Amino acid sequence: MGLGRRIGDTLRLPTRRGRAILVVLVVLALAAAGGGAVALQSPKLLAALGVKGASPVDAVMLAPVPQLAALSATAPTPSAAGIASVVDPLSRERALGQFAGVVVDPAAQRGAAPLWQLSPEKPLAPGSTAKVLTSAAALLTLDATDRLSTKVVAGSEPGQVVLVGGGDPTLTALAAPKVGTYPDPSRLDDLVAGVRKSLPNQKIISIVVDNSLWTGPLLAPGWDPADVGAGNITPMVPLMLDGGRADPTLQDGPRVGDPSGDASKAFARKLGVPTSAITKGTAPPNAKKLAEVVSAPVSALVEHLMTTSDNVLAETLARDVALSRQADPSFAGGSQQVLAALSQAGFDVAGATMVDGSGLSTSDRIPPRLLGAILGAAAAPTGPGQGVEFLRPIVSGLPVAGGDGTLDDRFDTTGAAAAGRGVVRAKTGTLTGVSALAGVVTDADGRLLVFALMSNGQSPALSRPKLDGIAAALSRCGCR
Incomplete structure (x- = not known):
């Protein structure tokens, strides 16, 4: 297993007009292994790489480029x-x-x-x-391919939906393609779109928020409540936006004191429901699923x-x-x-x-x-x-x-x-x-x-x- 920089780096080649052309580096293993420089000739090389309309440039001599490679299996073991x-x-x-x-x-x-x-x-x-x-x-x-989910199901009354927290802290209210701090986040907009698609002719009147997935206290023993404002943690509930961050783009920015409340209010606003129509409760047994969004896979979340x-x-x-x-x-x-x-x-x-x-x-x-x-x-x-x-x-x-x-x-x-x-x-x-x-x-x-x-x-x-x-x-x- 090699640990190093990723393949796919780029090189900027200056033209005579002072502009820069991005050229994808193709790592020539034999040339690099032999310790020789690689000559990039223009315009032939640029044409071969599909770069058109560029002014000719002089030959550029490049030193060997480090490669991402496996470590030697025969490397000596330290004593x-x-x-x-x-x-x-x-x-x-x-x-x-x-x-x-x-x-x-x-x-x-x-x-x-x-x-x-x-x-x-x-x-x-x-x-x-x-x-x-x-x-x-x-x-x-x-x-490793499992994903955390948030879903909306039908409520027990006409015009009522239940927002069910599934423990996905990556859920965001940001509109695509914007992202906060999490990779490939699930989106509140997609959840709202799914509800509207499932109920095209029904007006949503009220929202029930179901946080029953998790149990116990919201802060752990040994935690300092001041860590919420300091940006280290938020009260642990299964429904939140962007890990409870006040600013979804700041990894270590302040967290909110009521992450579930903030998430449900954002959902209500996007759905056109007054925030006064939000209540706490649980989803009815065997309720019909109206919409669901999921996070990046567990392997990506661990990374x-x-x-x-x-x-x-x-x-x-x-x-x-x-x-x-x-x-x-x-x-x-x-x-x-x-x-x-x-x-x-x-x-x-x-x-x-x-x-x-x-x-x-x-x-x-x-x-x-x-x-x-x-x-x-x-x-x-x-x-x-x-x-x-x-x-x-x-x-x-x-x-x-x-x-x-x-x-x-x-x-x-x-x-x-x-x-x-x-x-x-x-x-x-x-x-x-x-x-x-x-x-x-x-x-x-x-x-x-x-x-x-x-x-x-x-x-x-x-x-x-x-x-x-x-x-x-x-x-x-x-x-x-």
């Missing part, structure tokens, strides 16, 4: 002593506070000892690295929540795991079933305690051993007959150091962690006094390594750069 010689000195930094971690070779046999470990069984507050557990449980329990650390989406998937396992779709039920699903899949969850699915709670505890085991399985090489890569979206969704997601502003170019930029991919975890970093890195010999690093009891301003430094040191290390 435990080699890894220890690099990581041990860095792990003794006082700025790390209570520190524990593991470094794992994902190509090793399952159950093999880590290449490096320090207090691997010690349960520590994980912050958002807990999303690794929730994502894994979702991918192991649900079908998104790993990249952006979306708390609402993580909590949603935890409840879906509970529902699939016929358990209570609450904070308690979701977090319990996440651990149960992982245990059923063969992961040792001893020492793990979760009260939510996002890691936002200060009551969550996870040993780094478990994080390393899950990421090791997600990053393990596969071949013919070895089964579907169920957990792979966890790795493909990991933020890139210095590039995107929650790592876009870390691994500074002038700091000790600069060597990790573009090479380290990891899930972050940050709370007051909590820092964690868990992901994958390619070492100097081209070997893919998995790491899980956890720090408690220190300010993230002090501990996060130290975690970044350890991950970057692994990228520079052959460690043999």
Whole structure:
């Protein structure tokens, strides 16, 4: 498995008039492998690429273009002593506070000892690295092609419809093609259009909102209500727009205090029903379905929540795991079933305690051993007959150091962690006094390594750069 930039980059070739023509780069593997430059001659090349009407340009010599390719299966495996010689000195930094971690070779046999470990069984507050557990449980329990839905059914009275929350936080009131923060969102406009198509000659008089899919409190134990206004979370109900964001385009913008109320009012306005005609209730048994819209598939949602650390989406998937396992779709039920699903899949969850699915709670505890085991399985090489890569979206969704997601502003170019930029991919975890970093890195010999690093009891301003430094040191290390 190769981890790098995507194929399909473009090159701008300047014309003599100062304009730019976009030319799709065709990567010539033989030329690149031979280390030679590729000459682009115009106008013949431009004509061959279908670019017409361009002025002739002089020949342009290009250096070989990096390719997205699999890592070598024969790359040397680091030794435990080699890894220890690099990581041990860095792990003794006082700025790390209570520190524990593991470094794992994902190509090793399952159950093999880590290449490096320090207090691997010690349960520590994980912050958002807990999303690794929730994502894994979702991918192991649900079908990767499953989609979350919102539907409207007929009410018990003429002219009444029921808006049924199905736990899809990606539902948006934005008109196509506009999008907020979620990939391929479901749309309120499509839901309204479906209702009108099903009831072409009937005036809608009233709307009932059904939020009965989920149970329990709206905020988890250990959550700070101030986190709603701070943009970290919204009260968890199965009907909301854009994850409860006040501004659907802001990933970390303030959330609303009544996401279901806002969603139902937007639906009423689009349907031409007074908001005063909205009531709370449940759908009649066997009610006729009038319209339904669905989210992007679960695999895409997992990638998104790993990249952006979306708390609402993580909590949603935890409840879906509970529902699939016929358990209570609450904070308690979701977090319990996440651990149960992982245990059923063969992961040792001893020492793990979760009260939510996002890691936002200060009551969550996870040993780094478990994080390393899950990421090791997600990053393990596969071949013919070895089964579907169920957990792979966890790795493909990991933020890139210095590039995107929650790592876009870390691994500074002038700091000790600069060597990790573009090479380290990891899930972050940050709370007051909590820092964690868990992901994958390619070492100097081209070997893919998995790491899980956890720090408690220190300010993230002090501990996060130290975690970044350890991950970057692994990228520079052959460690043999």
